[in-house]
Amino acid sequence: MVALAGCALAVLLNTGSAAGQPSTTPSTPISTPPPGSSGTGDEVVQTQWGPLGPADRDFLNRVKQAGLWEKPAGEKGRAKRPDQPKILEASKHLIEGHTLLDNVVNRAGVLLGHTLPTEASDEQKGWLAEMDAATGDEFDAVFANRLRAAHGKVYAYAAQIRAGTKNELVRILSTQAMITVFDHMKVLEDTGRVDFAGLESPAPLAPPPPADDNAAPGDQAAGDQSTNPTDGVIPTVPEGTRFTRTAEQGVFGENNGVFFGAIAVLALALVGMRFISRSKKSRRKSRSF
Numbered sequence: 322m323v324a325l326a327g328c329a330l331a332v333l334l335n336t337g338s339a340a341g342q343p344s345t346t347p348s349t350p351i352s353t354p355p356p357g358s359s360g361t362g363d364e365v366v367q368t369q370w371g372p373l374g375p376a377d378r379d380f381l382n383r384v385k386q387a388g389l390w391e392k393p394a395g396e397k398g399r400a401k402r403p404d405q406p407k408i409l410e411a412s413k414h415l416i417e418g419h420t421l422l423d424n425v426v427n428r429a430g431v432l433l434g435h436t437l438p439t440e441a442s443d444e445q446k447g448w449l450a451e452m453d454a455a456t457g458d459e460f461d462a463v464f465a466n467r468l469r470a471a472h473g474k475v476y477a478y479a480a481q482i483r484a485g486t487k488n489e490l491v492r493i494l495s496t497q498a499m500i501t502v503f504d505h506m507k508v509l510e511d512t513g514r515v516d517f518a519g520l521e522s523p524a525p526l527a528p529p530p531p532a533d534d535n536a537a538p539g540d541q542a543a544g545d546q547s548t549n550p551t552d553g554v555i556p557t558v559p560e561g562t563r564f565t566r567t568a569e570q571g572v573f574g575e576n577n578g579v580f581f582g583a584i585a586v587l588a589l590a591l592v593g594m595r596f597i598s599r600s601k602k603s604r605r606k607s608r609s610f
Contacts, residue, residue: 352369353431353432353434354368354432354433354434355434356434356435356436357434357435357436358434359373359378359433359434359435359436360373360374360375360378362375363375366434368433368434368488369432370432370433370488370489370490370491371486371487371488371489372487372488373433373435373488373491374486374487374488376482376485376486377482377486377488377491378435380478380479380482380486380491380494380495381426381429381430381433381435381437381491381494382437382438383475383478384422384426384475384494384498385423385426385427385430385437385438386438386440386441386442386445387419387422387471387475388419388420388422388423388426389438389439389440389441389445390441390442390445390446390448390449391415391419391468391471391505392415392416392419392420392423393449394412394415394448394449394452394464394467394468395411395412395413395414395415395416395419396412396416397412397449397452397453397464398411398412398415398452398460398464399412399413399416401452401456401460402460402461402464405461407508407511407512407513408461408464408465408512410508410511411464411465411468411505411508411509411511411512414504414505414508415468415505418501418502418504418505419501421497421501422494422497422498422501425493425494425497426494429490429491429493429494432490433488433490448463448467448471451463451467452464452467461512461514462514462516464512464514465509465512465514465515466514466515466516466519468505468509469506469509469510469515469520470519470520470521472502472505472506472509473506473520473521474521475498475502476499476502476503476506479495479498479499479502480495480499482495483495483496483499
């Protein structure tokens with residue numbers, strides 16, 4: 322019984338493991354476009370993951386450039402303020418967060434044929450120079466305020482891109498950017514050195530345009546469809562890429578049933594072992610009499 326239960330458990334676990342992995346042969350072929358084929362200016366390029374426009378390309382560039390200065394800023398904080406736990410914690414989050422974002426944006430750039438920048442902007446280089454020149458408490462203030470102000474702008478921009486982009490890979494990247502940037506804003510604020518009075522104040526949203534009472538209901542529906550052509554359509558990412566979605570799956574992917582089935586088989590095996598053990602003891606007692 323124990324041997325059979327063990328074999329069944331092994332089979333189930335192997336099945337779950339195989340099913341939980343992305344297919345090595347994607348159902349939808351993935352073509353890697355040549356570098357620089359993602360378009361320029363106001364051009365909109367059609368890709369496997371939806372149209373890629375000027376705002377999408379700009380966002381890819383900004384995410385890449387953010388890592389090109391914020392990761393070095395984290396390294397400066399770790400090197401210059403080893404005796405300040407909160408600065409060290411913020412530096413750790415900056416380095417780890419932008420290492421992750423770099424991996425995602427680099428992969429997106431390859432799949433979309435977009436050539437990413439390799440240097441920080443002149444403004445960003447100036448902020449790093451400020452940190453190089455500062456020491457002690459002055460460094461803490463420059464570090465916290467420059468990074469917090471920049472993250473606030475990036476967070477708002479990432480939310481705008483996430484809300485409106487038609488490209489699946491850019492949606493995934495902007496989602497991860499919002500998660501990472503929010504985390505960075507929090508740890509920077511936890512340093513206690515952020516001057517909130519110096520941050521740019523948010524502006525209220527513009528009021529919606531007045532409704533046209535003369536428009537027919539059918540015309541209004543047609544207008545909505547032309548404005549949002551992807552409404553009701555759930556875009557998919559080919560399996561086998563780093564961008565395969567798992568958020569809608571269960572805790573163990575698509576194998577919740579297999580996992581719990583394996584647990585049940587293991588429980589039965591343990592019960593069987595217990596039963597055999599008791600049976601042997603009872604036989605020994607009967608022989609002793």
